[in-house]
Amino acid sequence: MKRPQDVFANYLAEKNLKMTPQRRMILDTLLKQNDHLSSEDLYYHVKKRDKSIGQATVYRTLKLLTDSGLIDSLDFADGVTRYEMTYGTDHHDHLICEQCGKNIEILDSTIENRQEALAKEHGFTLLRHKMYLYGLCEKCRNKKI
Amino acid sequence: MKRPQDVFANYLAEKNLKMTPQRRMILDTLLKQNDHLSSEDLYYHVKKRDKSIGQATVYRTLKLLTDSGLIDSLDFADGVTRYEMTYGTDHHDHLICEQCGKNIEILDSTIENRQEALAKEHGFTLLRHKMYLYGLCEKCRNKKI
DNA sequence: ATCTAATTGAAATTCAAAAACAATGATCGG
DNA sequence: CCGATCATTGTTTTTGAATTTCAATTAGAT
The missing domain is CATH 3.30.1490.190 (Ferric-uptake regulator, C-terminal dimerisarion domain)
Structure with a gap:
């Protein structure tokens, strides 16, 4: 089982996209939090590590992570999209x-x-x-x- | 089996809300269309019958109809909420x-x-x-x- | 008919999400 | 090493569905 970081790196390489410190850090933060995070939640945590990060980057990275198959979006019908790790865990x-x-x-x-x-x-x-x-x-x- | 119109009227009465020409007309239009309509779609059809109707009224009425159990909201993951009649039809x-x-x-x-x-x-x-x-x-x- | 609370349409507002944009950064061939 | 190219960034602006505000209107009980 490959590490999520490597899965993401491979996905990016495949698509001729680049691994960046921001993307690395966002994934890392997500892995540590791991709950049912909204983009807003994640932005908050990421911001604690790096004041300079932009909200759009979080949105963009979440989309990339979703496309890579690492995470999945959830809709609890409260108007906010949440995300959860799906890679390496059983579907539920x-x-x-x-x-x-x-x-x-x-x-x-x-x-x-x-x-x-x-x-x-x-x-x-x-x-x-x-x-x-x-x-x-x-x-x-x-x-x- | 009661008519949808009556179900709605009863629901409104129960909640001390009022039946209005607009609400009557919106439900009527919905019954005739019956597809997987978005609020926007419905607004378009309703507007053809009565130019003066407001978009907010359509949103408001859709919410009431949902609460009354006549219709249900659908999420086809394309960013638009759609609705369908559920009253009198089997769940699916x-x-x-x-x-x-x-x-x-x-x-x-x-x-x-x-x-x-x-x-x-x-x-x-x-x-x-x-x-x-x-x-x-x-x-x-x-x-x- | 009267009165009160609900309702209306228009406009303004909200909010998450996306897009535009100029600046920065990485990667490549030469 | 250099410069060209193209992805990426953060900021800011925009989008678009949905909600709220508000003054004027209306339904419906008494």
């Missing part, structure tokens, strides 16, 4: 509490298999999918009564 | 071609059941879910070779 989906925002990562092979099968039935090659389950967690459900 | 998810935008509605009871089960396993009450399968349709896959 998300179960989100609409009340408190609690977020549980879930994985179900039955569902994954059926997704593949469904796509195939319609002549599609499945590239990726997004599945979000929205509900109320135990605590919030009880509060509501 | 979407299989989207990333190349040409072709959009197939899918339904799989195995997946639906597992979703419920997964939520329950984590103590959640499932309210709704979104599942999008992104891939390449047969035509576009062949074109790519």
